[in-house]
Amino acid sequence: MMLGIRKERLIFGVFLILLIIAIELVLHHWHLPAWPVFMVMIFFFETHMDKSKAHKIIMGGLVGIACYVATVKFVELAAPSLGIAAARLAFVCTVVYAIVAFGEVLPAIFNNYAFMFYLVSGLAARADQPAPLLWAGLVVVGGIVVVMGILGIRLIMAKISQPQAATEGH
Secondary structure: OOOOOOHHHHHHHHHHHHHHHHHHHHHHHOOOOOHHHHHHHHHHHHOOOOHHHHHHHHHHHHHHHHHHHHHHHHHHHHHHHHOHHHHHHHHHHHHHHHHHHHOOOOOOOOOHHHHHHHHHHHHHHHHOOOOHHHHHHHHHHHHHHHHHHHHHHHHHHHHHHHHHHHHHOO
């Protein structure tokens, strides 16, 4: 069976590209990193645009970034006695353990989103000047904007599809 490209997906894609361009232009204008916002977008799609899971993505993002900050502080304090590599490894293992151990009890805080934001925060800090408070703000503000934008696109798509559904029924 050959699957065709649905017109709705093509239209949704155009609206999504417009949203991405708008976000990128605003962030570029203010010299802000785009990765925190687009990670929220990717994870929101991964949840099949389930708005009831958006808070877990945003909270996970904040926790992951906070874990990065805590790692830096821990390494600064523990490096003289443990060495940098051992201190970093000890704290990374602590974070991973917390996510696994407490994920079922506090899934809005300890989740895979936190783990991914933790990882990417560490990578982003190596590529640029670390700015965890800025990243956290972008996760919250940009994350809410992108989720609301995607939900808005879904509403537009529902309105576009509605007249077709009514005429197809007759």
